[in-house]
Amino acid sequence: MNDLETRQLRYFVAVAEELNFGRAAERLGMAQPPLSRAIRELERQLGVVLLERTTRRVELTASGQTLLRDARIALDAVTAAGRRAQHAGEARPQLRVALKADVDGGLLPRILEEYAAQETGHPATLVLGRYGEQATTLRDGRADVGLLLLDAADARGLDSEPLLTEPFLLAVAADDPLATYSEVCLADLGGRTMPDGKLADQGPLSGEECGFVPGERWQRTASGYWSAAGGLGTSGAMGVSGTLGSLGASGASAASDLPEIFRLIELGTIVCYFPASLTHRYPRPDIVYLPVNDLPPATLAVAWPQDSHSTAVAAFVRAATAVAAAAALV
Amino acid sequence: MNDLETRQLRYFVAVAEELNFGRAAERLGMAQPPLSRAIRELERQLGVVLLERTTRRVELTASGQTLLRDARIALDAVTAAGRRAQHAGEARPQLRVALKADVDGGLLPRILEEYAAQETGHPATLVLGRYGEQATTLRDGRADVGLLLLDAADARGLDSEPLLTEPFLLAVAADDPLATYSEVCLADLGGRTMPDGKLADQGPLSGEECGFVPGERWQRTASGYWSAAGGLGTSGAMGVSGTLGSLGASGASAASDLPEIFRLIELGTIVCYFPASLTHRYPRPDIVYLPVNDLPPATLAVAWPQDSHSTAVAAFVRAATAVAAAAALV
DNA sequence: CGCCTTTGATACTCTGAAGGTATGAATGAC
DNA sequence: GTCATTCATACCTTCAGAGTATCAAAGGCG
Numbered sequence: 158m159n160d161l162e163t164r165q166l167r168y169f170v171a172v173a174e175e176l177n178f179g180r181a182a183e184r185l186g187m188a189q190p191p192l193s194r195a196i197r198e199l200e201r202q203l204g205v206v207l208l209e210r211t212t213r214r215v216e217l218t219a220s221g222q223t224l225l226r227d228a229r230i231a232l233d234a235v236t237a238a239g240r241r242a243q244h245a246g247e248a249r250p251q252l253r254v255a256l257k258a259d260v261d262g263g264l265l266p267r268i269l270e271e272y273a274a275q276e277t278g279h280p281a282t283l284v285l286g287r288y289g290e291q292a293t294t295l296r297d298g299r300a301d302v303g304l305l306l307l308d309a310a311d312a313r314g315l316d317s318e319p320l321l322t323e324p325f326l327l328a329v330a331a332d333d334p335l336a337t338y339s340e341v342c343l344a345d346l347g348g349r350t351m352p353d354g355k356l357a358d359q360g361p362l363s364g365e366e367c368g369f370v371p372g373e374r375w376q377r378t379a380s381g382y383w384s385a386a387g388g389l390g391t392s393g394a395m396g397v398s399g400t401l402g403s404l405g406a407s408g409a410s411a412a413s414d415l416p417e418i419f420r421l422i423e424l425g426t427i428v429c430y431f432p433a434s435l436t437h438r439y440p441r442p443d444i445v446y447l448p449v450n451d452l453p454p455a456t457l458a459v460a461w462p463q464d465s466h467s468t469a470v471a472a473f474v475r476a477a478t479a480v481a482a483a484a485a486l487v
Numbered sequence: 488m489n490d491l492e493t494r495q496l497r498y499f500v501a502v503a504e505e506l507n508f509g510r511a512a513e514r515l516g517m518a519q520p521p522l523s524r525a526i527r528e529l530e531r532q533l534g535v536v537l538l539e540r541t542t543r544r545v546e547l548t549a550s551g552q553t554l555l556r557d558a559r560i561a562l563d564a565v566t567a568a569g570r571r572a573q574h575a576g577e578a579r580p581q582l583r584v585a586l587k588a589d590v591d592g593g594l595l596p597r598i599l600e601e602y603a604a605q606e607t608g609h610p611a612t613l614v615l616g617r618y619g620e621q622a623t624t625l626r627d628g629r630a631d632v633g634l635l636l637l638d639a640a641d642a643r644g645l646d647s648e649p650l651l652t653e654p655f656l657l658a659v660a661a662d663d664p665l666a667t668y669s670e671v672c673l674a675d676l677g678g679r680t681m682p683d684g685k686l687a688d689q690g691p692l693s694g695e696e697c698g699f700v701p702g703e704r705w706q707r708t709a710s711g712y713w714s715a716a717g718g719l720g721t722s723g724a725m726g727v728s729g730t731l732g733s734l735g736a737s738g739a740s741a742a743s744d745l746p747e748i749f750r751l752i753e754l755g756t757i758v759c760y761f762p763a764s765l766t767h768r769y770p771r772p773d774i775v776y777l778p779v780n781d782l783p784p785a786t787l788a789v790a791w792p793q794d795s796h797s798t799a800v801a802a803f804v805r806a807a808t809a810v811a812a813a814a815a816l817v
Numbered sequence: 818c819g820c821c822t823t824t825g826a827t828a829c830t831c832t833g834a835a836g837g838t839a840t841g842a843a844t845g846a847c
Numbered sequence: 848g849t850c851a852t853t854c855a856t857a858c859c860t861t862c863a864g865a866g867t868a869t870c871a872a873a874g875g876c877g
Binding site for chain 4: 494517518520521522524525541542543544
């Protein structure tokens with residue numbers, strides 16, 4: 158078997174995601190026939206059928222599903238290789254820290270201060286992204302280290318160290334009937350929607366595209382072992398592509414920035430989950446934050462590519478854990 | 488920046504490893520001029536100088552070193568994607584278990600038995616390889632799960648669970664002066680060589696190509712965090728490409744299979760380190776096994792690609808840890 | 818100091834793989 | 848049965864990648 162080219166993987170991922178050759182070709186900026194041929198050639202090379210296609214429907218085979226997962230990972234690794242090389246070539250190397258603005262447990266200033274004190278020669282710069290993007294940002298080489306909510310991130314390929322755990326709070330309009338409650342549970346939220354259009358009673362994390370075998374629940378233990386866990390106790394914590402302001406490509410009436418989201422919450426159009434520390438930063442008269450008693454808490458962590466070997470990353474991780482440990486004592 | 492092609496990465500890795508365009512071209516089965524052009528084009532795409540070249544010498548820049556590391560990882564990910572897709576397309580899917588024959592702490596039969604009892608529908612098959620190859624075998628998709636010595640493996644991209652710890656024993660000829668000792672230390676071994684031609688007083692693990700920043704020592708803590716550790720206490724445990732029967736491409740008088748190695752040990756030509764459990768399996772009148780008092784012990788672990796999501800892998804890991812735990816009680 | 822070997826770069830040619838256009842054929846909706 | 852949709856096929860075109868021949872610079876050496 159000759160080695161695959163990234164072009165072939167990109168083509169396949171496009172088709173596998175669109176499940177439609179025409180749309181995939183359009184997305185790739187090419188005509189449909191050469192795309193069909195390329196996929197056929199890929200299947201011939203691998204000796205495996207990846208897509209079951211009729212003129213009306215395209216479906217992934219088991220091989221195709223496997224390849225979709227692994228091709229995404231491989232493509233990330235390739236772009237990461239390029240980007241890291243570019244970054245290493247810059248005159249004044251920097252430590253790129255990925256995070257979603259305000260999702261830092263209030264620790265960011267102290268972490269940056271502590272990190273700067275370590276004099277690594279790599280000043281820190283922030284790479285701000287939307288909620289849930291941080292893991293990908295680390296995997297494809299746009300950042301060196303990140304702060305993210307472990308439960309919302311697909312941590313594959315990353316190592317991480319938890320910093321703190323805090324509950325999600327539900328933000329609702331002050332004139333919502335729920336606002337009089339001292340706490341709510343998910344079942345109380347029937348019908349209310351989140352910024353991404355999903356139903357609020359599913360919790361803050363979208364489980365779609367989680368990449369896990371349907372019907373299986375996996376969770377990571379402290380020692381790094383993935384075990385199948387039967388129960389649903391932690392099922393909310395396995396999402397991958399987070400919500401909270403992210404708007405999917407398909408999102409119809411999705412809001413993406415915080416001011417917009419707060420406005421819609423005040424109007425009663427949507428509700429939204431926020432980590433508790435973030436809510437302290439946005440006290441607003443017309444919004445009430447409520448504890449949700451059957452929602453697992455959020456774990457803020459510092460994360461980095463598993464194959465990282467930079468001293469600056471290690472220094473940042475040390476700084477982050479030290480600050481978190483100090484904060485936990487207060 | 489357009490995405491890189493794996494062809495470009497393969498070309499670069501070849502040149503970076505050979506540090507000579509002509510030899511690299513030969514290895515790639517192509518002429519030298521197009522290779523030179525391809526590398527130049529790669530540098531242009533990235534906007535970075537990867538190689539400092541005169542007509543007499545080729546050297547890696549900092550960017551080039553970074554790219555060499557990451558390109559290897561990315562290429563492994565690409566081939567893994569292809570192989571896993573092929574594997575998923577097979578009629579009767581199997582669990583491919585990578586190991587070096589006899590390096591299993593004596594647990595393999597019981598692990599296989601325990602695994603078979605779990606009825607995953609994926610019968611186990613063994614993928615035998617040379618010592619130290621298991622990690623790569625897992626990364627590039629030739630196997631789904633493996634048994635390996637953690638200290639000898641480059642565990643990047645893998646998750647693992649330790650099974651047991653046992654000392655390395657030194658195998659020497661019965662008529663060697665050392666054979667009368669009850670135990671030895673590394674300093675006693677001056678001048679003796681190992682199967683790969685390296686000096687025995689360096690311990691069983693080759694530190695070359697370890698990929699870590701020179702002058703830094705890294706070790707993995709229980710929680711998955713890589714920390715810089717100043718001391719040399721565990722320095723022997725960071726090797727990547729193991730020895731013990733592997734013969735490097737450069738190896739001149741290297742021996743590769745066990746019978747051959749034992750013969751050379753009997754003749755006094757070489758000495759060799761083996762995990763204790765393996766020596767029990769090869770009692771030979773003309774070979775003496777000695778404890779080495781300043782050598783860190785070997786940790787046998789079960790390992791799997793970090794992004795694995797297979798129930799069969801999880802079942803195997805459960806089986807392995809259960810058997811190891813039971814064995815530890817005896 | 819000058820010759821020679823080694824080795825990467827340049828100039829040019831050529832081939833084939835990747836992409837485009839036109840069209841066919843199958844499938845499901847109505 | 849008709850029609851729209853969508854994937855496959857046939858055929859053509861182009862340029863990127865590979866080859867050959869050659870140049871030029873850098874060390875080694877007498």
